[in-house]
Ligand SMILES: Nc1ncnc2c1ncn2[C@@H]1O[C@H](COP(=O)(O)OP(=O)(O)OP(=O)(O)O)[C@@H](O)[C@H]1O
């Protein structure tokens with residue numbers, strides 16, 4: 262964690278959204294032991310009961326942001342500045358014991374590559390039931406019933422008998438659903454799902470999204486959904502955050518952001534979604550490697566609209582339309 | 593095309609599977625008592641022509657990864673034949689098998705478990721390259737491969753845990769291509785990638801295919817990718833092929849209700865209740881019991897009637913097209929009530 266002693270007063274620029282703020286991330290910086298920054302002042306807001314999506318290129322810091330929120334950064338990576346607030350509570354700097362109480366009960370997560378978070382040596386049903394008991398205190402039998410019921414809803418055939426199987430007996434997509442069950446079983450106020458349906462075929466994806474949707478709705482919980490699939494974000498989220506190279510480039514209501522993108526990067530992503538027939542669409546160039554010196558707008562080297570001011574002055578994240586924030590000089 | 597119709601003049605396909613089967617024995621007391629064995633791959637025939645791209649799609653648990661692993665000889669088939677370049681893989685000498693291992697590469701579904709966590713990405717790639725050492729400096733070749741996959745050379749020195757999900761997936765692609773294989777089997781190669789990087793990776797694959805006449809079998813759930821890169825698509829359901837044919841024909845006029853349901857589910861946006869009732873596939877996979885010999889989709893198919901409980905052969909539905917549904921064999925499904 263951090264060695265700073267002064268409380269971090271900084272609040273996110275994304276203020277004034279309807280609803281009580283549940284999670285707020287402001288000016289978050291994360292760096293490796295060697296001092297290479299992976300997040301450069303990340304901003305994010307999740308109002309209570311809202312569904313916020315995070316999209317952005319591979320390597321842009323989506324998973325790292327989720328890890329920082331949970332206080333679960335990989336070894337050697339630390340938060341060096343900024344604030345993570347859950348309701349009115351500052352999470353950055355909290356001792357591990359207090360964070361542990363928050364994880365699972367208040368915030369739970371479906372990891373990207375969730376399959377590797379399963380214990381290979383324990384039947385999957387037992388793993389889920391244990392998590393359920395730890396966080397809700399129900400009886401062993403009740404936990405078992407809830408587990409089987411949830412697996413069944415997630416489309417695992419023969420759930421009762423398959424609960425006795427070990428993770429390696431499952432297909433990739435089945436193991437992924439097991440991991441999703443583990444996160445859903447503990448009734449969190451905020452569910453973070455990192456690419457929960459990648460690797461699932463469309464029918465199962467629709468079913469899994471329905472279950473996530475249903476359980477979030479039932480508990481009036483909030484959802485932070487990380488996905489590179491704009492179609493999924495569009496179907497599931499009321500708000501979307503577009504991140505790039507460790508920064509937030511655009512934030513607002515999903516329809517608004519995807520329909521009238523203010524950042525050329527978002528516009529590029531939207532174009533990739535519906536390429537002309539037989540064409541493979543992409544944004545030329547690549548995301549800067551962590552540690553690359555920054556000057557001006559981080560997207561400028563790949564941006565078709567970039568001008569001299571883009572290359573020299575960093576644009577600020579500002580509310581360019583009502584409840585629609587972006588950082589771009591040309592808006 | 594079914595193997596029996598093959599004309600003698602065409603060259604042998606790069607890969608041919610004949611009646612391939614793999615069943616996982618039931619585990620656990622309850623399962624054993626009820627005898628639910630999992631016929632993960634249940635009599636698959638497949639031909640891959642040199643230089644072609646075939647997509648393999650199907651519900652989670654339908655046997656796609658198992659089929660991929662059988663091709664790579666990572667699982668042993670219970671029965672059936674695998675021919676590579678016209679030769680039985682089972683009968684290869686040790687030396688030829690080593691060549692086979694370089695010629696046929698796989699990109700694994702879960703990159704995190706397919707890389708050794710203790711080694712850097714660079715040394716994992718070099719390990720694979722030992723199957724067919726490159727002409728020049730291996731380290732330079734590793735850097736070049738990573739660059740081609742859209743990763744900078746610095747990734748060579750990182751461990752799997754220290755990179756993002758999509759970065760590791762691209763490293764997996766770089767590794768598979770490091771030995772200039774003939775056939776690359778890719779299990780969800782772009783699933784963790786955003787649209788833009790997906791486009792770059794697919795473009796890279798297309799270029800390498802042109803340059804080296806590579807053959808691809810791509811397992812993917814992403815129908816958009818299928819449409820962009822695969823000229824043929826094979827749809828699996830519960831261990832069987834339920835439909836196959838040229839991609840645009842199958843997608844424009846699916847002849848199996850499962851294929852149609854898959855296409856429908858993919859389109860998350862435009863749903864309406866009536867189409868939903870007629871088209872959407874609900875519920876989950878269930879393996880048939882010994883006395884059920886009919887269509888395996890019966891309990892979930894919105895069009896199911898009594899006749900569907902009879903065995904459904906894979907029938908011709910057009911030139912080079914087949915489907916395992918009597919309705920589809922008669923004509924387009926949309927006229928059949930949806
Ligand atoms: N343990 C680590 N040590 C050092 N750098 C890391 C570590 N984990 C990730 N990174 C780097 O941090 C950056 C952000 O990674 P992150 O996993 O957050 O990306 P992401 O947006 O989730 O991408 P993807 O869509 O591919 O999952 C990447 O450049 C990655 O290489």
Ligand SMILES: Nc1ncnc2c1ncn2[C@@H]1O[C@H](COP(=O)(O)OP(=O)(O)OP(=O)(O)O)[C@@H](O)[C@H]1O
Pocket residue numbers: 429430431432433434435460461462616630632650651652653654655656657658659701
């Ligand atoms: N090692 C194993 N032991 C027992 N059963 C297995 C094993 N591997 C796979 N299976 C079972 O075989 C069936 C097919 O699995 P497979 O991994 O081939 O599916 P898939 O089509 O690749 O699915 P996904 O899209 O989820 O990756 C599943 O029911 C799975 O549980």
Ligand code: SF4
Pocket residue numbers: 848849850887888889890893894895896897899900904916917918919920
């Ligand atoms: S045979 Fe019957 S149940 Fe099977 S797919 Fe065709 S219509 Fe549906």
Ligand SMILES: [Mg+2]
Pocket residue numbers: 323324325373455756757758
């Ligand atoms: Mg990630």
Ligand SMILES: [Mg+2]
Pocket residue numbers: 432433434656657658701779
């Ligand atoms: Mg699989």
